[in-house]
Amino acid sequence: MEDLPEALVAEIFNKITSTSDLNSLSLVSKQLYKTEGNQRAAIRVGSGLCTATEALTALCARFPNLRKVEIDYSGCVPRRVHQLDNKGLSMFSSHCSSLIDLTLSFCSYINDSGLGCLAHCKTLVSLRLISTPQITSIGIFSVAVGCTSLSALHFIDCEKIGVEWLEYLGRDGSLEELVVRNCKGISHHDLLKFGSGWMKLQKFEFEGNRGLYGICQGDVVYDFSYDAHSRDIYMIGAIVDFKFQGCSRDWPSEIEFTQKGFLALIRSCPIRVLVLDTANFLDEEGMKALSSSPHLETLELIFCPAVTDAGMRFIAHTPCLRNLTLRVCHEVTDVGVAELGREHKLESLVIDYCCRVSLQGVQGVAKSVHYSQNFSQRRLLLGSGC
Numbered sequence: 001m002e003d004l005p006e007a008l009v010a011e012i013f014n015k016i017t018s019t020s021d022l023n024s025l026s027l028v029s030k031q032l033y034k035t036e037g038n039q040r041a042a043i044r045v046g047s048g049l050c051t052a053t054e055a056l057t058a059l060c061a062r063f064p065n066l067r068k069v070e071i072d073y074s075g076c077v078p079r080r081v082h083q084l085d086n087k088g089l090s091m092f093s094s095h096c097s098s099l100i101d102l103t104l105s106f107c108s109y110i111n112d113s114g115l116g117c118l119a120h121c122k123t124l125v126s127l128r129l130i131s132t133p134q135i136t137s138i139g140i141f142s143v144a145v146g147c148t149s150l151s152a153l154h155f156i157d158c159e160k161i162g163v164e165w166l167e168y169l170g171r172d173g174s175l176e177e178l179v180v181r182n183c184k185g186i187s188h189h190d191l192l193k194f195g196s197g198w199m200k201l202q203k204f205e206f207e208g209n210r211g212l213y214g215i216c217q218g219d220v221v222y223d224f225s226y227d228a229h230s231r232d233i234y235m236i237g238a239i240v241d242f243k244f245q246g247c248s249r250d251w252p253s254e255i256e257f258t259q260k261g262f263l264a265l266i267r268s269c270p271i272r273v274l275v276l277d278t279a280n281f282l283d284e285e286g287m288k289a290l291s292s293s294p295h296l297e298t299l300e301l302i303f304c305p306a307v308t309d310a311g312m313r314f315i316a317h318t319p320c321l322r323n324l325t326l327r328v329c330h331e332v333t334d335v336g337v338a339e340l341g342r343e344h345k346l347e348s349l350v351i352d353y354c355c356r357v358s359l360q361g362v363q364g365v366a367k368s369v370h371y372s373q374n375f376s377q378r379r380l381l382l383g384s385g386c
Contacts (some may be wrong), residue, residue, distance in 0.1 A: 006035060014039065042068035042101075047081045051088050060095035068101040074131075078108040086114030093117045100149075103128040112139030119146025126152035126177075129161070137162040137185070144169050152177035159183065163190040170197030181207040198269060263289045270295045277302040287311030291318045300325040312336030316343045324366075325350040326357075334361030341365040 016022055026036035040063045049071070050056075060066075069092060073083055089110055093099070100123050104110060111134035118124060124147040129135060135158060144150065144165045151174055155161050162185035169175050175197060180186050191206070198204075262281065272295050276282060283306040290296065291314040299321060301307055308331040315321065316339045324346055326332060333356040340346060346366035351357050353373055362369050 006031075037062045038065055041065060042070075044070040044072060046072045046074075047076045049084065051082050051084050053087070053091065056088055056091040057095070060091065064095075065098050066096045067098050069096065069099060070103040070105070071107060072103070072105040073108070074106045076106065083107060083109045085109040086111060086117070089114040090117040093121050096121075097123070099124060101126040103130070104132055105130040107132050108134065110134060112136055112142070115139035116142040116146075118143050121147060123149060125149050126154075128154035129156070129158050130154075131157040133159060136160040137164040140165045141168065144173060149174075151175060154179040155183050155186070156181045157183070159185070161185050163193055166190065166193040166197075167195065170194035173197060175201060177201070177203040179203075179205040181205065262286060266290060266293055272296065273298040275300040275302070276304060279304050280306065282306055282311075284308065284310045284314065287314045291315050294319055296321055298323040300327070301329055302327040304329055305331065307331060309333055309336030309339070313339045316340045316345075321345060322347045324348070325352070326354050327352040329354050330356060332357060334358055337361045337365055 016025065022036055022040070026033045043063060043066060049059075071084055073081060076083075084107060086109070089104075092102075094117070099121050102118070102121075102124065105128075110132060115135055116139055118127070119142045124143075127143060127147075127150065137160075140153075140161060141164055145168070150169075153169075153175060154177075156179070161183050170193065178194075178201060194201075262279075263286065266289050271293060274290070274296060279301075282301070282304050287307065287310075290299070296318055297320050299315065299318075302325075307326075307329050312332060313336070315324070322345065324340065327350075332354050337349075337351075337357055338361065340349065341364060348368040348370075349362060349366035350370045351362055351372070352370075355373070357371075359371050362371050
């Protein structure tokens with residue numbers, strides 16, 4: 001391979017995905033060692049990383065074009081492992097001029113001072129922090145201000161991160177992806193501070209602390225909330241998926257998600273696809289609000305006991321609605337389905353175990369119709385049948 005053109009060798013390296021194979025091939029010759037180092041775009045390091053300044057300098061020199069770096073100390077006891085600290089992170093940020101994606105997992109020795117060094121990484125697009133106990137909102141704010149290309153933030157199990165950065169990024173940032181899971185300093189109420197940032201966001205995931213439910217006595221709740229009983233994901237912007245499985249029938253008082261909060265979400269977000277699973281609150285008022293949603297194209301309602309024929313009359317007038325799925329909605333009858341057919345808008349209609357809707361009732365309602373009375377027996381046990 002010594003006689004092969006460097007461009008061809010680089011193409012060969014691009015075809016190899018196994019890190020161990022790349023490492024082995026790089027040891028064949030000095031040329032391959034240099035080429036492989038220049039080609040390497042991503043590395044993942046952990047307890048085996050030598051944190052001495054000379055070693056980090058050598059690592060950055062070995063891989064000068066790194067775009068993605070993951071530093072992961074999961075499973076390591078901090079006092080028994082020499083972890084990367086503020087100085088080490090500063091080395092990465094100053095030497096990796098092409099860095100666009102950084103993940104710090106279980107990095108116990110990096111605090112706001114170290115994270116602030118990332119403000120000089122003008123190319124940084126994505127930052128993920130997983131169980132970083134020393135980092136607070138001060139460090140996040142520094143990154144938010146300095147990294148003008150930042151479009152994705154993930155915070156998972158970060159107890160000290162608050163919300164001071166939210167308003168700034170909502171107003172002046174360009175976030176397209178925000179993931180917050182199990183961060184004590186961020187509640188669903190705080191998310192309102194993101195303001196106009198919601199209109200830019202393409203993906204949003206929020207999961208709060210188990211057992212806390214986000215209840216604040218005396219508050220008027222406008223929720224972008226979550227189900228405290230399951231590991232659910234909510235995507236705000238193009239797609240929204242709400243699941244409330246496992247909540248008792250009086251659950252609005254249990255987790256403080258109200259129809260008022262839901263209506264605020266519908267009015268403020270350009271939703272194209274909406275899935276509501278076990279949404280006990282959704283009644284005629286909610287369906288009326290949905291019918292005025294200008295971007296809604298696909299709606300899926302699963303086990304929504306308050307959805308009735310009256311709701312179908314509203315939803316039939318939704319301007320852009322083309323795809324509708326009803327699963328285990330026992331208060332909808334042939335009368336409500338007929339309302340859908342009068343508008344001649346639907347391209348597809350799915351009816352699963354809506355026991356008051358007949359096969360004859362769905363004929364001709366949409367271009368494509370799927371009808372079944374054999375929905376999952378597990379789900380049928382969750383509520384009353386016919």
